[in-house]
Amino acid sequence: MIRKIIEIDEEKCNGCGLCAKACHEGAIAIVNGKAKLMRDDxxxxxxxxxPACPMDAIHFTEREAAAYDxxxxxANKQKKSACSGFTCPGSALQSFTPKEDDSDVRVPGCLRQFPIQxxxxxxxxxxxxxxxxxIAADCTxxxxxxxxxxxxxxxxxxIGCPKLDAVDYAEKLTEIFRNNDIKSITLTRMTVPCCGGMEYAIKRAIEASGKDIPLEVAVISPDGSIVEIRK
Incomplete structure (x- = not known):
């Protein structure tokens, strides 16, 4: 059917993610640093x-598109529902609502070493x-x-934040990758543009180390949803 639907100009898009946050239907996600309409329906x-886009990168167009479903x-909202209140329906750990009499409940951490900065x-x-x-961007x-x-x-x-730390992560990471037998790297980053600096530093460090280390990137939105996983 021919209907009115959004169109995103990737040349103008700065990857801030504000449009994805404003879209209550979950139609938009940040993919490779750019906003993308994931499903017409x-x-x-x-x-x-x-109005959420600061770059004027989104406009209406009329074209052949699936009807709004x-x-x-x-169903997608229920699948991706983030934590609400004290309970986390999507958590792989048993969720619970703290009460006055369960102050001793503890969820064990998984950290294996210290420091981590x-x-x-x-x-x-x-x-x-x-x-x-x-390798985790602080906010994730x-x-x-x-x-x-x-x-x-x-x-x-x-962990680190390239916007807050006045250091070149690539230099330190290069030495870590070069001096050790690293099996794989997982990066968790936010949808915001400044997290791109972390991803860029890791890729530079892998190249400078002369090693072929598998890298997986998980991109997380401010509401706690994983909007993209790429290798």
């Missing part, structure tokens, strides 16, 4: 995303050899409710 054509949208870590610690690394652990279980578990953890 998730777009209701009302345009809540338009409210049932599919609701990139700028404080040694470059040749024994725990690096044969390790799967998690706060945005994603089940971070320890889904990302930290079984990995050596490094």
């Amino acid at each position: 998730f777009c209701d054509g009302f345009g809540d995303c338009l 409210e049932k599919a949208v609701q 990139i700028k404080l870590l040694p470059t040749n610690a024994p725990y690096f050899n044969g390790a799967d690394l998690l 652990a706060y945005a994603y409710g089940n971070f320890h279980h889904d990302f930290i578990r079984g990995k050596i953890t490094l």
